[in-house]
Structure formats: structure tokens, C-alpha cells
Amino acid sequence: MTRFRPCIDLHAGEVKQIVGGTLDSTSEALKTNYVSKLPASHYACMYKENALTGGHVIMLGPGNSAAATDALQAWPGGLQLGGGISDTNAQSWIDAGAEKVIITSFLFPEGKFSQERLDAVLGALGGDRTKLVIDISCRRQGDDRWFVAMNKWQTITDMEVTQESIKSLEPYCSEFLIHAADNEGLQRGVDEKLIERLARWCSIPVTYAGGGRSLDDLEAVKRLSHGKVDLTIGSALDCFGGQGVKFDDCVEWNKKQGA
Template sequence: MQFEVIPAVDMRGGKCVQLVQGVPGSEMISLDDPIAVALDWIAQGAKTLHLIDLDGALDGTRINAPIIEKIVYEGKNRGVMIQIGGGIRSFEDAAHLLKLGADRVILSTAALREPELVKKLAREFGSEHINVALDSKNGKVAIEGWKKLSEFTAVEMGQKFENLGAGTLLFTNIDNEGLMRGVDATPTAELVKAVNIPVIASGGITTLQDILTIRATGACGVVVGSALYTGKFTYLEALNILKQNKDS
């Protein structure tokens, strides 16, 4: 699987935003048209988009649903993979998005609360469409929009969900996320080593070197948000650094 740099399109209140540490009200970026943002990433060469419904994740509301539906439609027409997370709390929620045309749904709190949901969805739709998000803080997996910590590590949960049928994992190191301080690759590398399914990393990407550092862990891709939106580097620069350092 070729390593990918995946732009994040996080939505709250109908806008494209970037929060610091997932805290509402901490928006460092707020753009009025998430659809235009998504189309721009596609135009720049993105093969996968990472959509997060923050209202769904934080409040359980679906006010961004029409925007998500439009992005899925536009992405499918352009051959772009769309993965969606945020507030997917039931089989019906996930099934709706997959039937809408999403390529991959990202389960977090729902998977931790009801692990059999992963097995049920994988059986119904195929493992390749089911991703489980493992958001780690202080070594433990966080749930409910990062409001609470579970008693489990990402490695423990990654192995469990692989056995239940998840096709990919999304690992976010909350300790670094949104702070623009760079990455700590060790937790990602540990998870990659512990499972046999692809791991997508997220959290803390600040420089082009951070992208190469994550690739060196064996992860199949990295989600980038704040660094792109604040101009730390461009998406084209990210693609170029991968081409220039194919063997690193």
C-alpha cells in the first residue's frame, strides 16, 4: 500500500475548522465552505479525504450532514476515497454513510462500547470499509470526543479490533494533536508492529520531516490538518517530499 498524505476536513457548525486538542471554541482555522475546501484538496492531488463531523462527535448532532453528502458525491465522481468519522454511534449510522457512498467509516466510542459492532459491520459491508479510531492520551485510548480515558492501550485495542474484522486503524496521538510541536513516532511504530492491518497516523504533523518520520514507522498514511491550513507547508510540497525520499 502506497503511503498517503491525507488532508483533514473537520466540520463544526457548517464550517471547516481546526481545533486545538479537540476543544470546542479553540478554532485556529474557520473556513465558511467545507465543500470548496474538499474540492481544493482534490484538485491539488489528494487521493483520500478525511472528513470529521465534530458536531456529531461532540454533541451528537447532524447539522453537517448535507455538506458531508455533497463532498461524498463530489469525491466519488472524481475517484477519490472518502473516509468519515465523528458521531457514528450505531450500525444504522455507519450503514447510512456507507450506502451514501463513503469508502470507509471511522468508529471510535461506539467500537469501544460495543466491539461486536465492528464484527457486524465488517460482515455486512466488508472489512476494507471499517476503520477503528484509537485516540491515545497518556498511553490510554480516549473516548467521547476525547473527554474520557478508557483503561486500554492502543496496542490492546488494535489487536482486538483487528480480530473483530476492522480493515484499518486510525491512530491519533492526542498528546501532540493540534499543538504544532511535531510528532512522537514511537506510539505509532508500536501499534504498526503489533497488528497486521494498515495503520493511518494522525496528530502533531508540523513539518515535512514529520511526514517522513511517520512513514518510517510503517504506517500506510498520515492525516494532516493544522499544518496545511496554517501554511507550514503545502500539499504539493508534502507530495514532493515523498517522491524525493522514496527509500527513507
């Protein structure tokens, strides 16, 4: 059943909500919707108190390890962690309190998918796919094609998001996380075509993020995916300075779904 999943996006050591398509630390075009005065651990505790499982902490670039560690220590085993994950640090983040680690860029050296690197990450986790989430966040290319994007969603890889590519990855992980980078942070609604396809193609849990702006979007994702896809809402939440939806209302929505 579709449920609301929370997030903590970290940039330069702070909790922020950023327009995903502008996320390039070397660019003056970076657009930030919100910078929190509260630490990451505050949000982790808030999610824990409301039993919001399956949330993700994403380290957007360097300088976020301390904040991420604080969040994981506030709720050991309650949050997934992504951003800069590789075979050399995956297990250490599990040891630090992450329920699962989320991996993207490491799998695409020079923008090309590497099965060898995926095998290495899974091996570092003792072969336990339940600890691994593959992030196939993507950017739209044309009307009905999406390609995995890496390096803070600035580099388009050689992997198209299709039924075939998803089926090839499913044996190695327990979940997918998909940011629709062209919608991320814009609060202009979800990518309905992508959600419909994810529901058809994925046989393991999948969380979509990008453009969620109201409870109506939760209802839309539920309808479009027949309850198979979860939704993360970020910038629109009142706890992140948004005006589109109240965090408490998302918590209540989950309760009504039996989540």
C-alpha cells in the same frame, strides 16, 4: 510506504482546525486554530484533483451532516467518514458516497469496549471489513501508555492501545486511524514513541494524526515506522491557515514516494 493523507474536520457545519485536547462543545476552553470560509466540498475537490486517496472527513459533534454529505458528493468513493457512526447509519453513509466509515465512540458504551457493538456495525456493512476503519485515537497516560479516548477525545476508555488490543481488532476492519489527541492541533511534532509502536503492532494500514507540522515530520514518520504508517497534517497546512507546510509540497512529497 508512508504517505501524506488529507483531512476535513467539521465542527458546527464549518471546516475547522481545532486543538483536539480542548474539543468539548460545552467548554469555554475550546481552542480553534482556523475556520475556513470555504465549504467542505472545496477541499474534497482539491483532494480529488491531486489524487490524494485515503483522506478522512470527521464530524466533530452535531450539525455537520449536510457539510459531510457535500464533501462525499464532491468525491464519491474517495473519502472516509467518521463521527457519530453506529450500526444504524454506517451503511447509509456508504450509500451517500463514503469509501469507508470510521468508528470510535459507539464501540465504547460508558467507556467500556463492546464486542457486540463492533459485530453489529460490521453486520450492518454486510460483513465487509474493507468498508470499516476503527479509530483508536488515544490520550497518553504516563510516559509509555496510551488509552483510547472517545466523545471528542474527552473520555478515556478501558482499552489500552497495545499489541494485544490491536491484534484483537484487526480482523474486523481494513485500517486504523489514530489521533494522538494530546498533540492534535498543537503543531509541536508527532508522538514518536506511539508511531514506533504502531509500526510494530499493526499489520493493516494505519494513519497517524496529531502534531504534524512540516515535511520533516513526514520524513520522521517514514523513518520511525519504516514506511508502515501514514501521516495526516492539518493545522500546519497553508490551506488551513498554517505556515508550517504547503499543501502542494505534500502532494509532491507523495509523488516522490510513488504514492
